[in-house]
Amino acid sequence: MNWAKFSRLPEITKSLKQLYGQYGYKPIRLARFEEYELYLANKNFLKHGEVITFMNTDGRLLSLKPDVTLSVIKSVAAQSQSCNQKVFYSDYVYRPSGSSRSYDEFYQIGLEYIGSIDEYALAEIAALAAKSLAVISPDYLLELSHVSFVSGLLDGVDEGLRKEIMACITAKSLHGLESALEKVSLDDDTKTKIRMLIELGGDFKQTLQSMRGLAINEQMETAARELETIYRVLERIGLQDNIKIDFSMIDDIEYYNGIVLRGYIKEIPTAVLRGGRYDCLVRKQGYSSNAMGFALTLNDIDQKTKSNDSDIDVLIEYDSCDPCLLAETAERLTAEGKTVRAEKIGTGRDFTYREVYRI
Numbered sequence: 001m002n003w004a005k006f007s008r009l010p011e012i013t014k015s016l017k018q019l020y021g022q023y024g025y026k027p028i029r030l031a032r033f034e035e036y037e038l039y040l041a042n043k044n045f046l047k048h049g050e051v052i053t054f055m056n057t058d059g060r061l062l063s064l065k066p067d068v069t070l071s072v073i074k075s076v077a078a079q080s081q082s083c084n085q086k087v088f089y090s091d092y093v094y095r096p097s098g099s100s101r102s103y104d105e106f107y108q109i110g111l112e113y114i115g116s117i118d119e120y121a122l123a124e125i126a127a128l129a130a131k132s133l134a135v136i137s138p139d140y141l142l143e144l145s146h147v148s149f150v151s152g153l154l155d156g157v158d159e160g161l162r163k164e165i166m167a168c169i170t171a172k173s174l175h176g177l178e179s180a181l182e183k184v185s186l187d188d189d190t191k192t193k194i195r196m197l198i199e200l201g202g203d204f205k206q207t208l209q210s211m212r213g214l215a216i217n218e219q220m221e222t223a224a225r226e227l228e229t230i231y232r233v234l235e236r237i238g239l240q241d242n243i244k245i246d247f248s249m250i251d252d253i254e255y256y257n258g259i260v261l262r263g264y265i266k267e268i269p270t271a272v273l274r275g276g277r278y279d280c281l282v283r284k285q286g287y288s289s290n291a292m293g294f295a296l297t298l299n300d301i302d303q304k305t306k307s308n309d310s311d312i313d314v315l316i317e318y319d320s321c322d323p324c325l326l327a328e329t330a331e332r333l334t335a336e337g338k339t340v341r342a343e344k345i346g347t348g349r350d351f352t353y354r355e356v357y358r359i
Contacts, residue, residue: 009107009298013090015135016109016296020088023128025111028087030071036061038070045070045255045281052094052103064094068295069278072112073285080282080289084115110275110295114282117290122226122259122277123233129261129273129294130239136301139266140242142273145249146227147256149211152219153194157184165194170248172198190216197247204231207245226259255281261294268300311351313338318359319345329359 017027039051045067052064065071068091076085088111097104111128113121126144133140150169154162161184168177177198181191193214200210208231211224227245234240249260256276263273275294282291314333318326326342333340341351345358 008301012135012298012301013109016132017088017090019128019131019135020111023086023124025086025088025113028072028075028089030065030068030075030089030091032065033062034065034071034074036063038074039063039066042070042281042284045278045284047255050096050103065091066093066095068093068108068110069112069281069293072293073114073282073287073291076112077114077282077285077287077289080114080291081287084113086113086115087111104299107298108295109298110293112291112293114289114291117277117292119226119229120233122292123230125275125292125294126230126243126259126261127234127237127239129263129275130234130242132294132296133242133263133265133273136272136296136298137265137267141264142243143246143249143262143264144227144230144243145245145247145260145262146223146258147250147260147276148258149215149220149223149227150197150247150250152217152223153190153197153214155217155219157186166250169194169197170250172248174198201246201248202244204240204243204245223258230259259292263294263296272296272298272300310354312341312353314340314355314357315349315353316340316342316357316359317345318342321359325359329357333357 021027036051036053039046051066053061056062068089072087072089076087079085088109090107090109093106093108094103095106096102111125113125126142130140130142133142150166151162154165157165161180164180165177165184168180174195177195181194186194193216196210196214200214201207208224208228211220211227215221215224231240231243234243246262249262256278257280258277260276261273262271264271273294273296275292277290277292279290282289316326316329316333330340330342341353343349
């Protein structure tokens, strides 16, 4: 990826790594390539099925990573059987980009919690998702959903019809939903509640109240309780203003099985943060641990979010000057905590600065 000369990405990456470290998450380094077999065995979990492959010199078929989570599970899931694994990463993934279907490189930073996940862990991860968005922009929105709440309402429905109904809820298509509901044997009250899911969302507290009235089994009650716990925790620490519930976020049912997270910032129309709980993916690898995490894709950050700060604090301009004097001046200013750049008078400028120091 081509970072701009004065990119915000290093600053954002540093702040996010510091944030995750403060909560006990450790950095993890992952291999650049994975064996293609890993993705072939888990193709249902990959939203984009295409993978870039190549033959290694030893004859193994390798892939550029289209997903980081599988690599994290491969690296730490065994240890999670006896001790919770809290890790964060910054890495690149390679996926088709947009309608052109050409591959692109996406820079991601994210965290994963693999082990025993209780209600505090759910709330901690949601809080870190909100704080991560705030690092990028104060104008952010974190949306939450819960796959189990929706699937609980469809308990007993054929898998094919269940996916069709969930797709209609995701698309907010009432017409399509009516057509799908005609094919299922459910009582009128349950069908009415399913219809209500399309409009259910928005203000967190009001949506939670509506959810309690819709719950018809323990699975749905547990889902509502988990969302309520997250809200109470975020409210207690002052993060309640930029969150809402949206039950249309259930399109990744092959990947997530509980809480789903999606984050936006004002300047970018698509989600920059995606995540959720993915116990099923860990179980498929042969482990009994729970898992939850999220990743931020930061490709568009530089182009869409402009910092009000200057690139440097002080521009040192000089004409005919002793290099030793220039070096002493730069040392003195940097010792004061300022950023500096020395340029000869008359040279072009493609950066911004707060003040000029002329020698």
